Amino acid sequence: MYRKDKSIQMKSSASSLYNNLSVLPLSDKSLTYFTVVHANTANMASWCVLPSRVLLVLTSQKGIQMYECDGSIMVYWHALDALETPQAQAVFARGIAPAGERYICVGTSSGLILVFDIPAKGTNITLTEVLAEHRDPITDIACETCEGKDSLADLVTADDSGVLCVWKSGEDFRLVTKISAYGVTCSSVKLWSGVIAAAYGTGQIRLYDARTGTISAELDSHARWIYALDIAPETGRLLSGAEDSFVQIWQLSRSEDSRLIEVEHRHSECVTDTQVCGAKFCDPQGSSFAVTGYDLNEIIRYVQL
Template identity: 85%
Template sequence: MEDDVIGVTIATKAPCTDHRSDSAAMYRKDKSIQMKSSASSLYNNLSVLPISDKSLTYFTVVHANTVNMVSASADGLNFSHRQLQSKEGSVALSSSLITQASWCVLPSRVLLVLTSQKGIQMYESDGSIMVYWHALDALETPQAQAVFARGIAPAGGRYICVGTSSGLVLVFDIPTKGTNITLAEVLAEHRDAITDIACETCEGKDRDVDLVTADDSGVLCVWKSGDDFRLVMKISAYGVTCSSVKLWDGVIAAAYGTGQIRLYDASTGAISAELDSHARWIYTLDIAPETGRLLSGAEDSFVQIWQLSRCEESGVIEVEHRHSECVTDTQICGARFCDPQGSAFAVTGYDLNEIIRYVQL
């Protein structure tokens, strides 16, 4: 496979063969983490929280109405397991399926956010204490339409945004400590179910946009967060679901059911590149904030890794393919870098009861 830069379509629809022996490979397989239950077939079904001062990494994976939580030591030898059940308030709901679990890192605290068919739950980072519960109002949803929340991201240093099946984005104001969490705003620009939400991950730059929301029709809404969230632009539907979206250094990376990734300039909405990255539906994206590495995982059993960068002189977005990994016979539903540099990543697959880890060579 040849490396390409922006302005050309990058094709990677190769047969599913093991690329780890390739001389250009960047990563090798490491010890896997066993889970108590398998991963459900959900978009972005893996969240990772590195705790550098404790040399630990936390993982969450959703199975039906349960969240598998695993903490792993840096050497990969010691693990601790915990499971969270879907609840309404303090009451367990055996029939309420969880749709996503994700950590939200704010300057003052870290919360674990769960979304389900019934509502939104927020926990302290270790899952030990529920600090907030928000019920979804089924009466506001047309009959025969599913009710659920999905899409989770921090924003503006003090907010957590959560999407819903009706296309609304709920903005919660998070205090520095305690349980006095309030619904501050409701963003109502989407007409279809929210699939994913992303915040700006490149720190130290004040940009005109810092939040992107995506929906089932493929529409992207680009926002500037603040006391009042401001819609900056809409990027029109692509004709297929946008399953996962990320925002880094003013670049929007959006993954679609066609197996393609589109890169947009967040300030203009212009397409910078279109990557033919997978042969089947993409389920997950991630970006390493310190290096700009972009990771994608799909139903075709492949993980692809790209390098994003900006030309200092022209500001043009450039992309280069760096690594391809086949997780044999696995429908990938979650993939995340395990550190801000992107020196390791982890993968989950539908009906697979392990987290597969890879480390840089």
């Protein structure tokens, strides 16, 4: 279904971090931006696409930085408060996602979710709310990716214990449901058409209904820890990458009565001798994807046949 395309060379290698690849396709300019984190000075870099603007958000042990989408101008800096973190525990921010029309959410090592209000332009960015439902470090945050979906739940957050919290964003964020810990870290999470896809250290992917938190399917997709998930919003293709050197692609769909989630395996790709730490679709249709690996100084690209 996919074939290997020309790789993108990097000056440095990718660190072994969850979801260590972010992709921003700009169809009107025929450009695609990629970001990869190297070494331990940063935790995550990701673009947040809001209706009014696109920001590049970078998290590190010291704080959260927001830039214009090309990285040329820093528009906001938020320092992390070490006093809020228990002694002997690392301080960091991890998990980045847009929410609703004008918010960006960032997770922290103390389990807090920081909600920032983003103006249409300028630097008047404010911290408006702190969500304190988690008790363990945040691993990932995802927003609803199905365009035009008016959902009762449009944000999901995950932590090191495996707990998932589902939210409805707005001026006051509301907790919709809380999904209990699975006994292992939830390393990556995505939300599409009311379906939560959550990846775990067991190599399994679980699919939940976002409104009720009930499990719909469990996929034994990898032999080792899953590091990355992604969903193509226009087609519902689900991509996963793991320590076992494999990338798997699945097709998600709703049944005719919209109550059941149907899953079909579409493609398997072995990235030889590579611990996959980042995997992302390069377009909304899922017709191409890119992969990064630990200590690998290239971004490997694949295109649909």
